[in-house]
Amino acid sequence: MDKLTLEIFWAEIPVGRENAATYAELCAAWDKDERSVRSILHELSAFDNGDNYILIRSGKHKGFYKTDDLEEIIAYKQECLNKGRSVFAPVKKCNRVLRMNKDQFSFENNLRVMREGLNMTQKVVCYLMRKNCDPHFDVAMLSKMENGICFPTPFQLVTLAEIYRCAPRDLIDTEIYF
Numbered sequence: 001m002d003k004l005t006l007e008i009f010w011a012e013i014p015v016g017r018e019n020a021a022t023y024a025e026l027c028a029a030w031d032k033d034e035r036s037v038r039s040i041l042h043e044l045s046a047f048d049n050g051d052n053y054i055l056i057r058s059g060k061h062k063g064f065y066k067t068d069d070l071e072e073i074i075a076y077k078q079e080c081l082n083k084g085r086s087v088f089a090p091v092k093k094c095n096r097v098l099r100m101n102k103d104q105f106s107f108e109n110n111l112r113v114m115r116e117g118l119n120m121t122q123k124v125v126c127y128l129m130r131k132n133c134d135p136h137f138d139v140a141m142l143s144k145m146e147n148g149i150c151f152p153t154p155f156q157l158v159t160l161a162e163i164y165r166c167a168p169r170d171l172i173d174t175e176i177y178f
Contacts, residue, residue, distance in 0.1 A: 013065065
């Protein structure tokens with residue numbers, strides 16, 4: 001969906017919990033079915049036009065609304081993180097089962113686990129990487145590596161292992177099962 005269209009939908013989201021709109025109200029206002037409204041709300045959740053409002057799509061409150069109240073934003077962020085942990089909880093077991101399956105490529109990525117185990121932020125790791133290895137290393141690059149979207153170069157992997165005080169194989173382990 002283009003930015004202008006998102007801006008139009010964004011402007012129609014009410015401000016404040018007391019003004020929250022239900023699915024039915026948004027369906028009527030936007031002349032869309034519930035599935036389309038759900039899709040629009042999903043895109044609006046990540047939409048950033050530079051204002052300080054956050055779209056609240058909470059299971060704790062009925063309806064959808066924007067807020068710039070910091071306490072509400074903090075509570076909503078925590079709710080989102082808790083949902084994420086719950087959704088991703090089975091991934092470790094799925095990976096173990098897939099590794100056992102023959103003819104599979106296994107990619108064990110422990111970059112985030114090791115960083116979080118040392119209570120290091122991505123910004124701190126990026127600072128150390130820029131200082132010791134790659135002057136262009138940034139949070140986006142580390143995030144892609146932690147999410148398995150890309151691999152570190154061998155030199156980056158060795159430097160990350162030094163930062164995390166472990167062996168490179170502890171960070172990323174690949175095996176092919178035949």
